[in-house]
Amino acid sequence: MFLPAQPIYPVAGIREIEARVMPGAKPSLMERAGRAAAEDAVRLLIDRPGPILVACGPGNNGGDGFVLARHFRQAGREVVAAYADDPARMPPDAAKALADFRASGGEPVSSLPAAPAGGWALVVDALFGIGLTRPLEGRHAEWIGALNQQNAPRFALDMPSGLDTDTGRVLGIAFRATHTTTFIALKPGLLTLDGPDHAGEVSVQRLDVDAAGWLPPLGHAVRPSLFRPQLTPRARNSHKGSYGDTAILGGAPGMCGAALLAARAALWLGTGRVYAGLLDPRAPTVDVSNPELMLRPADELPEQVSALAIGPGLGRSDAAAALLARSVCLDRPLVLDADALNLLAADPALQRVLAARAAPTLLTPHPAEAGRLLASDTAAVQADRVAAALELSARLRAEVVLKGCGSVIACSDGRWYINGTGHPGMASAGMGDVLTGLLVALLAQGWPAERALIGAVHLHGAAADRLSREGIGPVGLTASEVIGTARGLLNGWLLEAQRNGG
Numbered sequence: 001m002f003l004p005a006q007p008i009y010p011v012a013g014i015r016e017i018e019a020r021v022m023p024g025a026k027p028s029l030m031e032r033a034g035r036a037a038a039e040d041a042v043r044l045l046i047d048r049p050g051p052i053l054v055a056c057g058p059g060n061n062g063g064d065g066f067v068l069a070r071h072f073r074q075a076g077r078e079v080v081a082a083y084a085d086d087p088a089r090m091p092p093d094a095a096k097a098l099a100d101f102r103a104s105g106g107e108p109v110s111s112l113p114a115a116p117a118g119g120w121a122l123v124v125d126a127l128f129g130i131g132l133t134r135p136l137e138g139r140h141a142e143w144i145g146a147l148n149q150q151n152a153p154r155f156a157l158d159m160p161s162g163l164d165t166d167t168g169r170v171l172g173i174a175f176r177a178t179h180t181t182t183f184i185a186l187k188p189g190l191l192t193l194d195g196p197d198h199a200g201e202v203s204v205q206r207l208d209v210d211a212a213g214w215l216p217p218l219g220h221a222v223r224p225s226l227f228r229p230q231l232t233p234r235a236r237n238s239h240k241g242s243y244g245d246t247a248i249l250g251g252a253p254g255m256c257g258a259a260l261l262a263a264r265a266a267l268w269l270g271t272g273r274v275y276a277g278l279l280d281p282r283a284p285t286v287d288v289s290n291p292e293l294m295l296r297p298a299d300e301l302p303e304q305v306s307a308l309a310i311g312p313g314l315g316r317s318d319a320a321a322a323l324l325a326r327s328v329c330l331d332r333p334l335v336l337d338a339d340a341l342n343l344l345a346a347d348p349a350l351q352r353v354l355a356a357r358a359a360p361t362l363l364t365p366h367p368a369e370a371g372r373l374l375a376s377d378t379a380a381v382q383a384d385r386v387a388a389a390l391e392l393s394a395r396l397r398a399e400v401v402l403k404g405c406g407s408v409i410a411c412s413d414g415r416w417y418i419n420g421t422g423h424p425g426m427a428s429a430g431m432g433d434v435l436t437g438l439l440v441a442l443l444a445q446g447w448p449a450e451r452a453l454i455g456a457v458h459l460h461g462a463a464a465d466r467l468s469r470e471g472i473g474p475v476g477l478t479a480s481e482v483i484g485t486a487r488g489l490l491n492g493w494l495l496e497a498q499r500n501g502g
């Protein structure tokens with residue numbers, strides 16, 4: 001279960017690795033890629049008779065497509081390869097793949113044929129991979145539009161054509177794959193923004209290339225192995241002081257629920273004692289469904305907690321700003337969320353104080369909050385989520401999660417992660433507050449900042465995924481429901497870790 005985290009490389013990294021593979025290596029990378037993709041495709045073809053359509057593009061991605069097409073031809077399968085670019089401009093490996101396809105008796109057609117009566121058995125996109133440099137238009141865009149209409153499994157080689165490899169942005173139009181086989185290693189664009197909607201199920205074919213051996217990766221896809229060292233059993237001889245105290249600050253008039261959600265999440269995830277400091281003078285003094293919580297006026301909280309979170313339902317009043325300024329000065333692990341981030345964005349002096357903190361700072365912005373913090377906007381952040389998260393992390397010397405589809409976690413030393421759990425059912429009010437509560441709970445129990453952030457983000461999404469599998473979501477999933485399931489999952493991982501060697 002605790003599989004190693006998979007490396008992720010942007011285009012520049014893949015190119016660097018590719019350049020280090022011995023030029024004359026046999027079989028060539030393209031032969032390996034086309035064959036490996038064909039092997040993955042066989043799985044998609046089970047019980048699907050009929051011809052395979054392979055759309056090949058002008059570069060090496062097209063070459064991979066011709067290798068795949070040749071393998072299927074040689075296996076006796078009917079294949080139609082569509083190719084309408086200029087063979088004179090083909091890179092040498094791709095030209096050889098085309099020649100080999102012809103030598104096997106195949107001949108490409110130059111327009112995209114209509115589907116046969118029984119439909120295609122499989123539609124393969126070998127138009128563009130990591131070499132896409134600009135938005136697709138004209139014939140290429142038309143082909144992709146037509147391929148997306150086919151009622152068959154849609155299989156992308158390396159990248160769905162039209163998806164930007166480094167950012168997951170759609171450049172004009174993009175192939176909507178049900179499955180993608182990507183070569184050498186994962187790429188950010190498969191995992192964040194529009195990537196997951198276009199890549200479908202992703203399989204990595206390493207092609208016998210030891211990518212991490214050539215180029216130590218800065219990026220990884222999140223797996224529980226990244227926080228496995230924290231999954232240790234509780235000492236029998238322990239007490240509530242052993243599991244930390246935490247305080248959640250927020251709860252302005254009309255927004256107490258946000259702070260209570262975070263506080264509940266912190267309690268249910270194992271914090272020894274949880275305080276909620278509420279700004280609303282008419283806030284409840286007890287949470288009847290969780291009377292374990294200690295509700296206090298925001299300025300009457302103990303300051304010596306193990307970890308602190310500020311932001312859920314905080315608002316932007318003067319009192320909120322004063323509370324934030326005080327919190328930033330406490331020498332404790334500190335999570336900033338929601339309006340704490342908005343107040344911070346408007347206060348450059350406070351940003352300098354924050355960046356000089358000795359204790360860990362963790363920021364949990366969604367794209368709009370990240371845009372304000374970077375003095376840019378949501379669109380600029382979404383245009384390159386990894387870069388935006390890294391910039392924020394470096395500027396404020398903080399660990400950052402940029403939330404949304406494929407949450408990006410950036411660390412101030414330049415390493416980054418993309419989380420794969422979670423779904424659009426989480427786009428519902430209060431979900432971010434629950435993440436803040438999970439995170440501060442792990443910090444209070446002594447998890448180091450980076451592992452706590454990775455663990456909380458992964459757990460949050462995994463809990464929502466489990467609920468969805470049970471029919472609780474995606475539609476109508478509530479943030480409260482995620483809390484109990486997250487508790488169950490964390491306990492499950494703890495048990496699993498003990499079974500696998502304590």
Ligand SMILES: NC(=O)C1=CN([C@@H]2O[C@H](COP(=O)(O)OP(=O)(O)OC[C@H]3O[C@@H](n4cnc5c(N)ncnc54)[C@H](OP(=O)(O)O)[C@@H]3O)[C@@H](O)[C@H]2O)[C@@H](O)CC1
Nearest residue numbers: 018029030058059060061128129130131132133134135158
């Ligand atoms: N790296 C590896 O280790 C391995 C790589 N392999 C494979 O090679 C792929 C990378 O190949 P690649 O570099 O030839 O790029 P690719 O994606 O085929 O496209 C480039 C072509 O598209 C063109 N073009 C670009 N944008 C365009 C647009 N909007 N509209 C129209 N044209 C556009 C561009 O032309 P230009 O920009 O020069 O006009 C050029 O002709 C990689 O994804 C993988 O599949 C595997 O074989 C083995 C291991």
Ligand SMILES: Nc1ncnc2c1ncn2[C@@H]1O[C@H](COP(=O)(O)OP(=O)(O)O)[C@@H](O)[C@H]1O
Nearest residue numbers: 403404405422423424426427429430431432433
């Ligand atoms: N489409 C999605 N896919 C995966 N996770 C999502 C998606 N939409 C929202 N989420 C997650 O749900 C949470 C929403 O947080 P946030 O935007 O702060 O909401 P709120 O302010 O309502 O609490 C984040 O952790 C985010 O990553």
Ligand SMILES: [K+]
Nearest residue numbers: 125128159161
């Ligand atoms: K492709």
